[in-house]
Amino acid sequence: MSLLEVSDIVVRFGGVTALDEASFTIDEGQICGLIGPNGAGKTTLFNVISRLYTADSGSVRFGEHDVLATPPHKIAGIGIARTFQNLGLFPSNTVLQNVMIGAHHRTKTEFLQAxxxxxxxxxxxxxxxxxxIEILNDLNLAHVANSPAAGLPYGTLKRIELARAVAADSKLLMLDEPASGLTHSEVEELGETIRLLRDRYDLTVLLVEHHMAMVMSISDKVVALDFGRKIAEGTPSEVQNDPAVIEAYLGVEAS
Amino acid sequence: MAKTTIIRGTSQYRSIVTVGFALLGLVVILLPFVMSGFRTFQFTMALLWALGVLSLNMLTGWSGQISLGHSALFGLGSYTTCILVGTYEWNPLLTIPVAALVTFIFGIMIGIPALRLAGLYLALMTLAIGVAFTPVIRRFKEHTGGSMGISIKKKVFPEEIVGLNLDQYLYFLVVIFAVVMFALARNLLKSRVGRAITAMRDNEIPAQTMGIYPARYKTLIFATSSMFAGIAGALYAFVIRFSAPYSFTLTLAIFFLAGLVVGGIGTLAGAVLGGLFIQFVPYYAEEINQSLAGMVFGIIIIVIMVTAPTGVLGLIKKVRARVVTVADPPVVRN
Amino acid sequence: MTKFFQLVIAGIEIGSIYALVALAIVIIYASTGLKNLAQGEMAMFSAFIAYQFHAWGLGIWLALILAILTTFVLGMGVQQVVLKPVQDSSLLTVVIVTLGLFLGLNSVAGFIWGYMMLAFPAIFPEGAVEIGSVGISYAAIGVFAVLLACAGALFALFQFTKIGLAMRAVAYNKETSMLVGVQVNRVIMVGFGLAASLGAVGGIFAAPKLFLDPFMMLTVLIYALASAAFGGLDSPLGAVIAGLFIGVIENLAGGYIGFIGSDLKIVVPLVIILGTLLFRPQGLLGRKYIPRV
Structure with a gap:
């Protein structure tokens, strides 16, 4: 049985349909690339699964959980962690604290005990x-552990966010453009890191990314969206050669 | 000057901190025996203001919610004690938990609607509470004594307690409460809860995706902050033995905010500096002119916010950083 | 019924004052995003200035016009010196700085004019128009007329003048305005002077009724803030309607609900703020704000 099952999700903003009956599944342990031109609805889909947006119709099943019936602050608890396209760190906290906050949902201390x-x-x-600390070491971040998150280089911040998501000990890790703003060598390293984390922490990964070389090299499966609809789904090479995908990216009809 | 580096957690660091705290403790203990009764009273008051600033800091500094109603919460604590001791003749010490509970509940009552208010509107709502407190107290004069206020007779306190006169006794009572409350606040800040609250302040939506439930933490920190203000208010009633509506106006709320800004927003030690500031600056300023305190406060608040937003504590740290570097130990895997 | 009408008229009179100060708050908020918590204290200060001019022997109308002009200049000065540096800072900073201004102005007024209540000369003649058994004082008519005149002038300014157009542009989008050559800083400065003058009108016309002392505008500020929130923080028309409405409701509640009386009238704006924020956060006529993730 698949771990994540997205079925017929529709999201409208006013007159714009951001997601139009999008459906796909991911199996446990897979790295699934989610691709599509800007505005295809990839981040919207992330926000639906994180419950930051409400879907107009459709359903999302995660293991035995009905995701759309789960309140936003309990999404982490059922095993879904994510990163943000424009970084969602806590700048005045130290790097170590940021990662510790990632473990919030699996810890219990409350006001009085604290x-x-x-x-x-x-x-x-x-x-x-x-x-x-363990995770920071895995991601080569131990040297900045006690610095405030504000003011570190962009590539480092991206890795910190990854570390924080890993600290949640989730089953599904959703990465929203982890490679954006990184240098060429950093991107290569990132691809390896994602695989390493998947193996080490038994993760399933859903990856939104524009960096095609990386998506194609690390994904077990790729889903392509365009105008909120799924236009292709399959192995990287299948999707890469799919006429509908080529058309969506190049804007011409593939002959 | 050669710069030295001290690493946190080493024995060197620990001994410096221990010596520092021991010296501070010695000063605090000796102070009421060296100083006059009036001076002792002034330091007691400074500590009470420091607790007020601490309570506001927990809310504004940590969670970023603005309150201009902390004067009312402080006043509510003070009135609770005055009414229970003055009218119902309770033992003063027993009124403190009641004041804590009353203000905690009141804090929840403000905190819940506050959840739906973005920063500006929360400032508005708490401002209205701060301003409304005085007329509301006047309205219920059968319990509060109206404009005349309500007092506690001096004789509810014995003249001498374990060899201390009343000024000294009250001083030590407030010191003990202050030490405990500052320690509790520090523990809270440096815990999972404190991290969750500051994370929410920094970036609420990601915090939520980490499993932090904003409504819960915002309400509870509001209530905890209110409770701290209420306890400080109850202790104020011990020291002043009087509550009047005009003691808890918006001006007091602004003074708390000023103390917060002067000491350094978000810091614990800054609250103590803020308390000393609130007590002593008006005292000396008013010797010159009745209005000078307000002018000085107003100008200092503006100047600090514009030029040194980290407050006096931030400046002290900057100066310290020129002489010695305090660093965290490198993080290593066990 | 006489009591009812009498209360409504008293409500419109005081509501006109709330509306004027609310207008000042709304203008600044719309053009800079700042909420000036010192607006009431600035108005109080202007009333003292008018009082001073009058005490020096000027006629009351001349004194108040001079005071309003002085306030216009002072308002621009305050913006340049105090608020400009924090204009783009966090809300907390802005709130604290405007409260610093609040405290400072309050104390300076106390320093110069003392804390005793001073009687402010009547601006309008004594007496009232009788309609049936209801008496409408000339003061009430006068204040209401002043509000309408100010609102009308403001409308004309926004609609028909170049500076008004620039103000609307800045309120709509600061960056874009700058790009098309609007001198944003100057526009904001004039906007502040204008708002301060409106507040001054409110303060001066409130003074004969409330008496002059440094705390006279404290409750007016709360009512004005409530009006601004209720009407919609970026809607001048909303501020006027809400100010009048709150003035009337407050008087009716104080007059008819015995429990409330005169002390608890202050709770009325609190309830209105809460109600607005919970059920219609953008206010009656405000623009709806949709947060982005």
Missing amino acids: MFRTPAARREERETRELA
Whole structure:
């Protein structure tokens, strides 16, 4: 059975239909690339799955959970983590704290325990910290752990966001344009990192990306959207050679 | 000058911090025995203001929600104690938990509608609460004494307690509360909850996708902050033994905000500096002219916000950074 | 019924004052996004200036016109010196700075003129027009007429003058206005002077009724803020309607609901702010704001 099943999602903003009966599935452990020209509805789809937008119709199933019936702050709890296209970090917190916040939903300390530093709260704090350090090491970020997130280079910030998403210990990791703004060598490294993380943390990855070489090299499966509709789905090479995809990107009819 | 580096967590760092706190503790303990009763009283008041600033800091500094109604919460705590002791003859110490509870509940009552208000509107709503407090207190004069206020008789406190006179006793009582409350606040800030609250302030939508439930944390920090203000207000009633509607006007709310800005928004030690500022600047300014305090406050607030938004504590840290670097230890895997 | 009409008229009189200060707040908000919490104190200060001119022997009308002109200049000065540096800062910074201004102005007024209530000379003649058993004082008619005149002048300014057009452009989009050659900084400065003058009109016409002291505008500020929120923060017309409405409602509530009386009237704007924010956050006539993810 597939892990994520997106069925007939429709999202309209006023007169614009951003997603028009989009459907696809991802199997556990897959890296799935989601491609399409600007405005195809990729980020909108992410926002629907994160419950930041409400779909007009359709359904999203994740394992045994009905995603669209889950409130936004419980999405992390059912095992879905994500990054943001324009970075969604907490600039005044340190890098280590940012990653620890990623583990928020799997920890329990509340106001009273926190104020009185109960043994359980201390233990949990120590464990969260160790976990975060572990992940920072995996992503070569240990050297900036205690710096505030504000003011670090863009490529580093992107990796921090990735680290934070990993700290959520989710089953599904949704990455929104992780390669944008990175240098050529950073992009290559990122591709390897994503695979490494998938294997090490048993992740399933849904990846929105414009960087075709990377998408095609690391994805097990690719879904192409255009004007909110799915126009192709299959292995990277199938999708790459699909006439509808070529047309969507080049704007000409493939003969 | 050669710059030294001190690493947090090393024995060197620990001994410096220990010596520092020991010295501070010594000063705090000796102060009421060296200074006159009036000076002791002034420092007691400064600590009360510091607690008020701390409570506002928890809300404004940590979660970014603005409150201009903390004067009312402080006043509510003070009135709770005055009414219970003055009218119902309770033991003063027993009124503190009641004041805490009353203001906690009141905080939730403000905090819930506040959830739907973006920053500006929250400022508006709390401003209205701050301004409305005085007339509302006057309206219920059968309980509050109206414009005349309500007082606590001095004799509810024994003349001498464990060898301390009343000024000294109140000073130490407030010191103990302050130490405990600052410690609780610090623990909270440096915990999962504190991180969640600051994360929400920095960037709410991503915070939500991490599983942070904004409504819950915003309401609870509002209530906790209100409770801290209420406890400070109750202690104020011990020290002043009087509550009057004109003690808790918008001016007090602005003073808290001024203390916050002067000390340094978001910092704990800054609240103490803010408290000292609120107590001593008007005291000396008013010796010259009744209006000078307000002018000085107004000008200082504006100048600091424009030129040094990190406040006095930020300046102290900058100066310190010229002499010594305090660094965190490198992060290593166990 | 006489009581009802009498309360409505009193409400319109005081509501006109709220509307004037609310207009000042709305103009600044629309053009800069700043909410000036010191608007009421600036108005109070203007009333004192008018009082001072009168005390120096000028006729009341001359005194108030001079005071309004002085305020126009002072308003521009305040914008340049105090608010310009924080114009694009966070909301917290702006709130704190305008409160600093609030406290500063309040104390300076206390320093110069003291904290005792001063009687402000009547601007309009004593007496009233009798319609049936209802008396409408000349003061009430006068203040309402002043509000209409100010609102009308403002409308004409926005619609028919170059500076008004520039103001609307800046309010709509600062960056674009700059690109098409509008001198944004100057427009904002004039807007501030204009708002301060409107507030001054409110303060001066409120003074004979409320008496002069440094705290006279504190509650007016709350009512004006409530009016601005209720009418829609970026809608001048909304501010006028809401100001009058709140004045009337407040008087009726105070007059008919015994529990409220005169002390609890202040709760009326609180309830109105809350109600507006919960059910129609953009206000009666404001533009709806849709946040982007």
